[in-house]
Amino acid sequence: MQKIVRVDMSTKTIKNETKDEYKMLGGRALTSRITYDEVEPNCEPLGIKNKVIIAPGLLSGTILSSASRISIGGKSPLTNGIKEANCGGVSGTKITKCGIKAIIIEGKSCDNNCYVLKINKDGISLIEQNNLKYLGTYETTAKLREMYGDNVGILCVGPAGERGLRAAAVASNDPFGELKFAARGGMGAVMGSKGLKAIVVDDEGTGPIDFYNKDEFMRIAKDFNKQLAVDPRSKNNQKFGTAGIVKAVNALGALPTKNFRFGSWEFAEELSGEKLYETVMKRGGRGKTGIPCMNGCVIRCSNVYPDENGECIVSTLQYENIALLGSNLGFDNLDSVARLNREINDLGLDAIETGCALGVALEEGLGQFGDEASCMALLNEIRKNTVLGRVIGNGALITGKVLGSCRIPVAKGQGFPGYDPRALKGNGVTYAMSPMGADHTAGNCFGARNQVNPLGTEEQGQLSKGLQIKITTLDCLGFCIFARGPLFSNPSLLSGMVNALWGSDFNENTIWDMGINTVKIERKFNIEAGISPAQDKLPEYVYYEKLPPMNSVFDLSEEEMKRAIID
């Protein structure tokens, strides 16, 4: 049976446990369940009582495409509620290969040392490694690969996480040593607050995982991988990456522009996936598109965005970051966005939250929109750990409160992703009603824009609810949301694979219970954490400030909003 690894940072002790009732839980289902079972809902998120739970999805460790994401959960210092953030990279598979179902990081180191949790086939140990202290995520990852080999999986925090900044993310290396981020909700700050700088996983010498019915699993998995590979959306993602939607979001009037003042941007074309692809092709060198962020992924939406000399600026440049660091900060070119993105990654921050915070800061006069130097100067304040840097690094809400803004684009304390809720109202429902706060990955209605009018006041609650359930289910299994095409149209693929791997008896209907049960438990946690239904709302200005060019406000009825509740 896969084990639960419990790491007590107060005492530096490690225990292995097993728990029957967690058998059929993985990814977000497991991080949320352990958080619910073990974390006092009312606790201080950066205090001794919170925990960081790390869990691969239930389908991790197989040949499946796009199913090796790693979930990182606990109580969020941004929302004060439960949070799960997941990302790609190689750690998910490797943790599973090491026979580990979840890692629980608890307590808090009292010495001032920097710790690395090392996992391999022989065991698990905590290593004092002060040479990593306050290093950026890139250098941290490079140093750890140097020490432990290029093939290890690494989850680490940057200086932002070590310093407890609420916008801090957890970085995860991909097959090429580039970084992905479990970014939302400040889980990097929680990990950093424990005194844990990194987790290094080496799966060398581990055996194959157990299957209930391997032949059956392989049959379905291969079928699914093939379906996914030929899905036109996958093809599009390979070429343009997630940036492929820039123009469509702009056309919808939902592209965050200059601190969510406008919904479209005259330079959107310059920030588009098409432009990205063209630039990568033209500049060559290390530039590349169509890169997988997890081994075996057939979608391959990642890219390496190169500078004029073909050197890598950042990998990967994706839609949310382009929206929040690009149009939202008034930039008309991808080079600036890429450079800001690189710096934010290195600090170990969530680019969405930081983009929102910078947008508020620029609007309040701490710099000029479209001026890379002023944005870099603000990020440098974070690097230097000044008070101003700590303000920005603590996210959009604190930045806005400190600076006196009445236009803070957050829900439940967390910054808006790249879809203004006034022009894509379904996402406004998700931001307000999901236990995750303003997180598009909790139920993104953009893909349904042709089914439900994004500006309409009806069907939005139901739309968000349905997506929340389905997406959460994928989060439990370790799937990337871009794998949803074949999975949503044929859910028996999902239940079939889970049953073949685990010997369970899900069907195409009951498989979604994973999502339903998970959101239910999350909602329960939040209520016990003091997040009452009165907090299921958006910031006041979106209810009265019209968003050009659609001149729409967020105007859904309370009844419509409540249709999205999963309880």
Add this chain to the structure above:
Amino acid sequence: MQKIVRVDMSTKTIKNETKDEYKMLGGRALTSRITYDEVEPNCEPLGIKNKVIIAPGLLSGTILSSASRISIGGKSPLTNGIKEANCGGVSGTKITKCGIKAIIIEGKSCDNNCYVLKINKDGISLIEQNNLKYLGTYETTAKLREMYGDNVGILCVGPAGERGLRAAAVASNDPFGELKFAARGGMGAVMGSKGLKAIVVDDEGTGPIDFYNKDEFMRIAKDFNKQLAVDPRSKNNQKFGTAGIVKAVNALGALPTKNFRFGSWEFAEELSGEKLYETVMKRGGRGKTGIPCMNGCVIRCSNVYPDENGECIVSTLQYENIALLGSNLGFDNLDSVARLNREINDLGLDAIETGCALGVALEEGLGQFGDEASCMALLNEIRKNTVLGRVIGNGALITGKVLGSCRIPVAKGQGFPGYDPRALKGNGVTYAMSPMGADHTAGNCFGARNQVNPLGTEEQGQLSKGLQIKITTLDCLGFCIFARGPLFSNPSLLSGMVNALWGSDFNENTIWDMGINTVKIERKFNIEAGISPAQDKLPEYVYYEKLPPMNSVFDLSEEEMKRAIID
């Protein structure tokens, strides 16, 4: 019938209204009721939908001692819940004399001008007075007295309020032109956010107020005034002011010391009321004790604290400010406290909240405890409106969050007053359970320390509840809490006076319904504002960090806490 004055700062229009159902409501009962009736609980406290309600108590305008306080209420930007702060000064009486029951400030001025609301017997008008912009409260008051006469009542905000800093207070001039503050909860920020700098009330030429039975009223009032004058507590207050309790709180081990790290302070003697009295006597000049802050008050607990040349440093120097700016910041002398207090007053900040914020800032390394220069430098940042200044000026919670503190002495977002809840547990109950957040005036158990063991785990809930009800009733009537001696031992004084003035039929039992009904409505507002019972708590560290010298933690059961709920 007394009128309700409605001032819409968006349109700069003023309307007079009357409302029968408000007849028997005054002070906090009225500010909370109007807030409940008119303010959307879920609104943004510094946004257009919040309101500032200003109301004298129900017994205002009479010859009664200590009953002319003015209540200022609305939704607090610190607690996100309902708030009322009251203070002395001359405005309460003058507003009543002008036939006004309450002033409602609503909307928000969109121009960048500075407005003064002028009230006299002939009417009410809004005057653009940009020469006052960002002036300190002392200069603002001086300029307004120069313009409108020494006898006007003035309620004004300083630069902190104009800039929307959440620790901002409303200043109120006393009979000698010195300032008192309706300090807690950030109502100054709400007033400032409307674009209103000051209210000037001139009662010259107004007639006497109406009595239902004047003879009866005068009989009871004179009796009460006499009882209060001979009360030994009043005598003590005359001599030592509220600072008279410094040594007793220190002996209890509840004196906030160095950011609530310790409960006693080796230099407490140097900060005591006795030392204050001795210094005032020795230095002479403008120094004085035994000054009334409201006309006709027989307690006269105010003082003028002079420098070595006999010039006024600040008036008045009182217990809470000595605790929060003195021992809590590590000072061993009253001169430093007085100078800091003066500066905080002039900025228009709450000295308690600012003391808490400074304590956190010093602990996090932004200065040294006991170093006046570093504290003054931080206050100067507020004056200059820098980002650091805005952090501190937004109160202890934001300061602590930005600086990464895990020891933030707040409940419901508001800084602790001068009694560590670990050594005076009844006050911990009040901080956690009162709709007002950490506010000692909502139910201070210090006076009952000989009846209920301050360190005990029983009877605290009931004690806090009883005091909350009684004190709230005094808040509704306009009474100072130092008048409580004769009133609590003989409540028929209260009901008798109210009945004689208003023709009502309260008795010594039903009079407390004023308090009960008010807290009930406040609690209801808070719940609708999203403050769930899970937020009825103290910061995590007080539950496990032992407070020297008693080495006590806050350890009341949930059941005990719930005994303080008034619903």
